Amino acid sequence: MKVGIVGATGYGGLELIRFLHNHPAVEHIDLFTSTEEGVLFSSKYGHLVTMADWPLQKIDYDALAKLDVVFTSTPSGVTSELLPPLIGKGPRLIDLSGDFRLKDPTSYEQWYGKKAAPLEIIQQSVYGLTEWNAQNVKNASLIANPGCYPTAVLLSLLPLVKAQLIDSNYLIIDAKSGISGAGNKPSQTTHFSEVNENFSIYKTNRHQHIPEIEQAISMFAGVDTAITFNTHLVPMTRGILSTAYAPLMPGITEQQLVACLQATYEHHPFVRVVTDVNSLATNRVKGSNYCDMFVKVDSRTNRATIVAVIDNLVKGAAGQAIQNMNVQFDLPQTTGLDIVPLFI
C-alpha cells in the first residue's frame, strides 16, 4: 500500500508515521504540506532522523490520487476545503479533523464557528468508530475519524445506553485530557510554566465534541439525548480519562453493567473491561490503541460511574485511523497496532 499524509507535522501526523513505520502492508509513505515544500521532514522532527528523511511534498491532487490511502491531519476548517476534489478519485480518505463528523451543517457551524463542508460530502462520510461501525467503514470512501473525547466516552457508554441499563436522560460526563490534545502550536494555554503543576477546566458546556457524542448516541444506540459534558486539562502529555455518571434503570445491577460491556467487546481486541479500579489509569494504555473501561455502581445513590481511558493520540486519533484502514483493506484490525503500552 502506498499511503499519504496531509498535515504530517501535527501530532496526529507524527503518530501516523510512528505506527505506519511498522505496518507490514505499508510500503511507502508520502508527506504533504501546504507551506513547507521541499523541507526534509526529519529536519523538523529530530526523532525521525534516519527514519523519515523525506522531503515534504506540495499538495498535488494528481500525486494524491495515485495513493491507496490518504490521511488528512489538517485543522478543522481546512480539510473541508482540501478533500472534496479527491473524493471518489481512488484513494480511501481518512480524515482526522472534525470537518466531516457532524451530519448537520448547522450544528457544525454553530459549534465550530466555521463554514461546514458541502452537504453531499458530509452525507457520504462514515463515522469511523471502528468497534461500532466496521461494516460501513469497510466500504467508505471518506471516513470521519472520531474525536479523542468521543472515542473514550462512546465506547464506554454506548453499550449501556443501547441496552437501556442506564438512564440516558441524565448523562453527566466529566472528561480530562493531557495537553497534547491541543496540538503542536505554542500558546499561553500550552506554555510549560503555566500548564505544568496546574489543573484547569475549559470550554464549560461549549466543547465541539458535545454534538458529536450526541449524534453517535442517536446513531448507534437509537437514543436522542442532551448530555452534560465538561473537559479539563491534565499536566501530562498523553491520555484521556472520561468519568461518566448516570442513574441506573430500575432493577439493574452492577453485574449486569459489567456483563454488558464484556459481552459487547468480547471479540474486540482493543477494548479491555477492567474490574479492579486500581488497574485503570491512563498510563495503562499509553502509546497504544487500547481503550480500557470500568464501571461501578454506588448502592447509596443507585447511580453508575462509568470510566474509560485511552491515549488521545492513538485510539483517539492516529491509531483508530489505522484501525479503520485495516478494516478497509481486510486486514486484521490489530495489524501494525499490536504493541505493548509504555506504562512508564
Place this chain on the structure above:
Amino acid sequence: MKVGIVGATGYGGLELIRFLHNHPAVEHIDLFTSTEEGVLFSSKYGHLVTMADWPLQKIDYDALAKLDVVFTSTPSGVTSELLPPLIGKGPRLIDLSGDFRLKDPTSYEQWYGKKAAPLEIIQQSVYGLTEWNAQNVKNASLIANPGCYPTAVLLSLLPLVKAQLIDSNYLIIDAKSGISGAGNKPSQTTHFSEVNENFSIYKTNRHQHIPEIEQAISMFAGVDTAITFNTHLVPMTRGILSTAYAPLMPGITEQQLVACLQATYEHHPFVRVVTDVNSLATNRVKGSNYCDMFVKVDSRTNRATIVAVIDNLVKGAAGQAIQNMNVQFDLPQTTGLDIVPLFI
C-alpha cells in the same frame, strides 16, 4: 502565642511551619513526635535549615498543656487516642485529621475502618469550615479542621444548596487532587515513575470524605442528601479542583447562582468568585489560602456546573487551620496568611 505541632513531619505539619514562621502573633513553635525524640527537625527537612533547627520533642502532656494552641497533624486513628487527655486543659486544639469530624461514630467506623473517638469528645468538637462556622470556631476547645476535598466542595455548593437554587437530590461531584494529598509516606501509588504522566480514578464511591460532605450539607444548608462523589489523582503535587453538577431549580438563572456566591462571600477575604472560566485553575491559588470558584449554567440541559479550586495543603489543611486559630484569638482571618499565590 506559644504553639505546638504534633506530627510535624507530615506535609500538613510542614505547611503549618511555613505559615507560622511569618505569623506576627506567634512567638514560639514546639514540635512533638512519638518516635524521633531529639532529632533536629531541619536534619530531616533540608529546606528548613536555619529556620527550624529545633529538636523534636517527646509528646509530653505537661508541656503541651502550657501552650496556647496545639495543632495535631497525625494520621486518622492516632489523634483520637492522643488528644482526649488534653481537652479542656488549656491549649486550643486544632486537629487536621479526620478523627473528630463525623458526629456519628458508626459512620466514622464504617468509612474509616477504625475505632471512633469517644462520643462526648466528638460531640463537643467544632467543624472548622471557617467561612461557615466562625461563631462556633471562636469558642471551641477542639476544632475538627475540614478535609481537603470537603473544603472545596462545601464552599462552592453550600450557598447554592442552602438558597435552594440547585436540586440537592442530584449532586454529582467529580473531584481531582494533586499527589501531596496522599502524604509523605512512599508507596506504589506515589511512586514517581508510575504517577508521573498518569491520571487515574481511585476509591470509586468509597472516599471517607463522602459522609463529611453530607453531614456539612445537612448542618449548614439544612438538607439531607446522598451525594455521588469520586476522586482522581492528578500528576502534580498541589491543588484540588472540584467539578460539581446539579439540575437548576425551576426558573433559576446563571445570574442568580453567581449573585448568590458573590453575596455569600462578599466579606470573606479568602473566597473569590471568578466569572471567566479561563481565570480558574489550581495554579491561581497555589501556595495560598484562597478558594476560587466559578459557576456556569448549560441552557441545553438546565444544569449547573460548579467548580472550585484550592491548594489542598493550605485552604485544604494548614492554612484553614491557622485561619481558625486567628478566629479563636480575635485576629483578622488573614493574619499570617495574606500571601500572593505562586501561580508558576
Place this chain on the structure above:
Amino acid sequence: MKVGIVGATGYGGLELIRFLHNHPAVEHIDLFTSTEEGVLFSSKYGHLVTMADWPLQKIDYDALAKLDVVFTSTPSGVTSELLPPLIGKGPRLIDLSGDFRLKDPTSYEQWYGKKAAPLEIIQQSVYGLTEWNAQNVKNASLIANPGCYPTAVLLSLLPLVKAQLIDSNYLIIDAKSGISGAGNKPSQTTHFSEVNENFSIYKTNRHQHIPEIEQAISMFAGVDTAITFNTHLVPMTRGILSTAYAPLMPGITEQQLVACLQATYEHHPFVRVVTDVNSLATNRVKGSNYCDMFVKVDSRTNRATIVAVIDNLVKGAAGQAIQNMNVQFDLPQTTGLDIVPLFI
C-alpha cells in the same frame, strides 16, 4: 516607599509583586507598560485578583521620577533605551535585564547580538550580587541585577577562586535550569508537550551569561579566566542547579573548601552551606531567596565538585533585586524575603 515596576507582566515582575506585597516598607506599587495601558493587571493574572486589581499605567517619566524605587523587568535591548532618561532623576533603579551588567559594550554586542547601552551609564551601574557588593549597591543609582545562572555559579565559586583553593584555569560549569527562565512568551521550546518529560542542552558554549560570570570572577576574585559553561533545560518550572568542576590547588583538602565557604557566608542569611549531598536540591530553596551550596572532593582525581541551587525567579531575579533594595534603604537584607521555601 513608593515602588514602580516596568515590565510587570513577565515572570520577574510577578515575583516582584509577590514579595513586595508583604514588604513592610512598601506602601504603594505602580505597574507600567508600553502596550497595555489601562488594562487591569489582575485581569491578565487571575491569581492576583483582589491583590493587584490595578490598571497598568503608560510609561511616564514624570510619574516614574516621583517614585523611590523603579524595577525594570523588561527584555534585554529594551531597558538600555528605556532607563537612561531616569538616571539621576530620583528613584533608585534596579534593572533585572542583562543590559547594564557587562562593562564592555563590545562584549555585550557580541554575546547579546544587540546594541549596547551608552558607555557612561554602563560604567556607573553597579553589579548587584548582594553578598559580594553590598557596599557599592548601597549608594548606586543604577543596579544591574545579576543573571540567574551567574548568581548560583558565582556565589559558590567566588570564595574558592579568591582564596586560591581551586585551579581557576580549568573551571567547567554544567548548569541546569527550570523552564521559567525562558520567560512567559510561548514558543516551541516552552511548548508543554515537547518540554515535559524531556531534558536537553542548549546554546552550547554560547550563553550570554558566560562573559558576566568571567567579569565577576575578575572583579571579585581578581582572576582573569575563560570558563567552560553549558546550560540545560529541566522539565520543571523553577530552580537552577549548577555543578562546577575544578582541580584542587596542591595540598588543599575538602575540609578547607567547606571551611572557606562557611566562613565567607557566616553572616549572610541567604546562603546556606550544606554538608550532606542529600540535603541539596532545588526544591529545598523553591520560592525562597536562599542559595544552598555543597562541595565535595574526589580523592581519586583530586578535583572538586561545587554545587549550588537557587530559585531562578527569586535569588536569581526578583528576590535578589529586593535584597538590593533593602541594602539601599538600610533595611535588614531579609526584610520581606524571610519566608520558608515551599519544598513541595
Place this chain on the structure above:
Amino acid sequence: MKVGIVGATGYGGLELIRFLHNHPAVEHIDLFTSTEEGVLFSSKYGHLVTMADWPLQKIDYDALAKLDVVFTSTPSGVTSELLPPLIGKGPRLIDLSGDFRLKDPTSYEQWYGKKAAPLEIIQQSVYGLTEWNAQNVKNASLIANPGCYPTAVLLSLLPLVKAQLIDSNYLIIDAKSGISGAGNKPSQTTHFSEVNENFSIYKTNRHQHIPEIEQAISMFAGVDTAITFNTHLVPMTRGILSTAYAPLMPGITEQQLVACLQATYEHHPFVRVVTDVNSLATNRVKGSNYCDMFVKVDSRTNRATIVAVIDNLVKGAAGQAIQNMNVQFDLPQTTGLDIVPLFI
C-alpha cells in the same frame, strides 16, 4: 526462540516484554520469580492485560535450561548467586544487573558494597556494549549488559578517546537521568511530591558506574584513566543525557571530532550523530534503542563538549539486551527494535 525472564516485575523486565512481544523470532516467553509463584503477571501490571496473562513461574533450573535465552533483570547481588548453575547449560544468558560487568572482584566489592560473583564466571562474561563488542557478544554464554549511564557515556567518548582527539586525562562527565533508573521500589527519593519539580545531584563521585566506564575505556580505547563522574536526578521518568568535557589534543578541530563519530558509527543503525544541538534531547530517543550524540568545540577554551542521549530503559537496559540477543542469533541488530521514538 524460547525466552525466559527472571525478575520480570522490574522496569527492565517490563521493557523486555514490550520489545519481545513484537520480536518476530520469539515464539514464547516464560516469566520467573522468586517470591510470587502462580501470580498472573497482568494482575500486577494492568497495561499487560490480554498481552501477558501468564502466571509467574518458580525459578527452576531445569525449566530455565531448556530455553534459548534467559534474561536476568534481578538486583545486583542477587544475580551473582542465581546465574552460576545455569552457565554452560544451554541458554544464552544476558544479565542486566551490574554483577558481571567488573572484571576485578575487589573493585566490585568496593563500589557495590556486596560480595562479588565467582572469579571464573566474571572472567568469561562478555561486556555487551554492542557497537563495540559484537564479535565477542556473538559467542558469549554470559553477557554482562552495560549500565545505563556507561552506555551513553561510552558510545560518545570511546571513538574520541581511542582516536586520541581529546585529552583522556581530564574527562569530566556530568550525567542526568530520569527517575525510572531507580527502579520500581517506592522510597523517599522516588516519592512523587518530593521528586516532582525538583532537580538534585546524588552519589557525588561515588556512583558504581565509575569503574565500569573506566574499565571499558581501558578495554576498548586502550587508555587507563580516572574520570570525574557525577549523576543527577531529572523530574521525568525516562531518559539519560550525558554531558562530557575534555580538552582537545593539540591541533584538533571540531570537524575532526564530528567526522570521527560519524565514521565510527556509519554502519551502526542505533547511533545517530546530530549536528544541530536543537535536535538533541532525551525525547528524541524516548521509548527507542537510539543513542543520539553531539559534539561541540569551544574555541575560547579549546575544550570539547560531548553530549549523548539514550532512553535509560531501552538502549540503557532492555533494548541493548535484545540487540545483543540478535547478534548472538545472527539476526539483524534492529530485529524487534526498529520502532519510532515517541518524541511526545
